[in-house]
Amino acid sequence: MNAMLASTRRLWLALAASIAAALAGCAGMPSADDHPAIVFMHGNGDTAALWTTTIWRFESNGWPRDRLFAVDAPYPLARDDDAVPQAGRSSSAENAQALAAVVDRALAATGTRRVVLIANSRGGNAVRDYIAHGGGAAKVSRAILCGTPNHGVWADPGRAPGNEFNGAGAFLTALNMPQDAAGNEVTPGVQWMTIRSDGYDKYAQPDGVWIGAKGTPTHVTAEGPALRGAENIVIPGIDHRETAFSPQAFAASYRFITGHAPSTTGVTPEAHVVLNGKVSGYGVDNRDGAAPSNLPLQGAHFALYAVDPASGARRGPALLDKTIGADGLWGPFDADPNATYEFVIAAPGYATTHFYRSAFPRSSNVVHLRAERFATTDREPQAVVVLSRPRGYFGVPRDRIKLADQSPPPGIPTGVPGVSTAKLRLDAVDRPVVAEFNGERIVARTWPAAHDELTLIELTY
Numbered sequence: 001m002n003a004m005l006a007s008t009r010r011l012w013l014a015l016a017a018s019i020a021a022a023l024a025g026c027a028g029m030p031s032a033d034d035h036p037a038i039v040f041m042h043g044n045g046d047t048a049a050l051w052t053t054t055i056w057r058f059e060s061n062g063w064p065r066d067r068l069f070a071v072d073a074p075y076p077l078a079r080d081d082d083a084v085p086q087a088g089r090s091s092s093a094e095n096a097q098a099l100a101a102v103v104d105r106a107l108a109a110t111g112t113r114r115v116v117l118i119a120n121s122r123g124g125n126a127v128r129d130y131i132a133h134g135g136g137a138a139k140v141s142r143a144i145l146c147g148t149p150n151h152g153v154w155a156d157p158g159r160a161p162g163n164e165f166n167g168a169g170a171f172l173t174a175l176n177m178p179q180d181a182a183g184n185e186v187t188p189g190v191q192w193m194t195i196r197s198d199g200y201d202k203y204a205q206p207d208g209v210w211i212g213a214k215g216t217p218t219h220v221t222a223e224g225p226a227l228r229g230a231e232n233i234v235i236p237g238i239d240h241r242e243t244a245f246s247p248q249a250f251a252a253s254y255r256f257i258t259g260h261a262p263s264t265t266g267v268t269p270e271a272h273v274v275l276n277g278k279v280s281g282y283g284v285d286n287r288d289g290a291a292p293s294n295l296p297l298q299g300a301h302f303a304l305y306a307v308d309p310a311s312g313a314r315r316g317p318a319l320l321d322k323t324i325g326a327d328g329l330w331g332p333f334d335a336d337p338n339a340t341y342e343f344v345i346a347a348p349g350y351a352t353t354h355f356y357r358s359a360f361p362r363s364s365n366v367v368h369l370r371a372e373r374f375a376t377t378d379r380e381p382q383a384v385v386v387l388s389r390p391r392g393y394f395g396v397p398r399d400r401i402k403l404a405d406q407s408p409p410p411g412i413p414t415g416v417p418g419v420s421t422a423k424l425r426l427d428a429v430d431r432p433v434v435a436e437f438n439g440e441r442i443v444a445r446t447w448p449a450a451h452d453e454l455t456l457i458e459l460t461y
Helices: 002-026 048-060 092-110 122-133 170-175 247-258
Strands: 038-041 068-070 115-120 140-146 191-197 213-217 231-235 273-275 279-286 289-296 301-307 320-323 333-335 340-346 352-356 383-388 401-403 421-426 432-437 440-445 453-458
Touching: 038 048, 038 092, 038 122, 048 068, 048 247, 068 092, 092 115, 092 122, 115 122, 122 140, 122 170, 140 247, 191 247, 231 247, 340 440, 352 440, 383 401, 383 432, 401 421, 432 453, 440 453
Parallel strands: 038 068, 038 115, 115 140, 140 191, 191 231, 352 453, 383 453
Antiparallel strands: 273 333, 279 289, 301 320, 301 340, 340 352, 383 421, 401 432, 432 440
16 A cells, blocks of 8 residues: 555656646746737738837847737728728728738637737727727737827818718717716727827827818817727827837837836847748729729739948849749848848839838848839939838928938928928939938939839838
């Protein structure tokens, strides 16, 4: 009997030791509770690529890459009237469905029960609609709305009453109905946070200057993105996009998810960098011009070159040269984290677009590129250069901006940051052009406009 007890005791001790060893081996592995799956939802007309730096910041704080998902809605631009089909544009319901599909994919891939949603601008409309009406309340633990016009870009029943962004229209009126006796405007069962500016958000202004109605009251204030029942954060001096993509917005989101501050708001470099992304263009033309699309630009020609960071000149032949297939992907590409590259897209109906970027410190699979089209007036000069800031707007005098020795470049108004591109028409081709923005510096080359070629300098930060 004693021998049997001793044997049983040894078996239990061995089992306990095995379990302890297994737990010790997993101690360094992040759990789903510590690092839940996060789904990012972009704004009106945008792409998943805008979340690149935010994803890098989460990864730099230990978030597993395979728990970070970004939606790339096929038709990202909202309809003029939400209830009326419009070619190349999406309804609020279709935008929410695009979000729901990625949430389900994230749940299946990670095995978690609930995800965190982080959205910018119109993306927040999709988040609220999905949670309130699309079954998202059971699948979402936290929702962070960044610069979302929760009470409208304007609030006037007489101005485009069917528009998704009208705070007095049917869509937002339904979402903002009180959910309880306290008058809370958020769906119960989910923890909510909003991030807004103190007055620099172009879509939360009392005057309609940024919606083409200068001098007309919008009936909206800087407090428009706040929601009763949410934790409402104000970050001074940030613009509409920086409510989502700035280091300050990342820090606020990280704290809301984890309960503590991030160890860094910077981007930690990787030794091995792999890049990939989608090539897209524009949908059908309508009275407002071409609607941006996130659908693959199948058949486009893509090429990638290493360039001299001091002159923008190519350092040899193309490192990657391919025709874009049905999936739209241009990679993958093993990149040098210290190198700078030129990406080139050529497709019928588009300008041959030469993209110049800063070096990529980390891997990314959302290096999406949208081919550009020429405006009629852009065919007159010898070269056209566009400086683009996808993750924010240019503010004067807030920012330090220089393009080809012009500081600031033309077309950037003072006051509230409201434009994200600056364009120069130059009289020389095959020359270096230097762009600088708040410490980020990119050197590009000019290309002949007469051959339908243009230079696009895309800022990362």
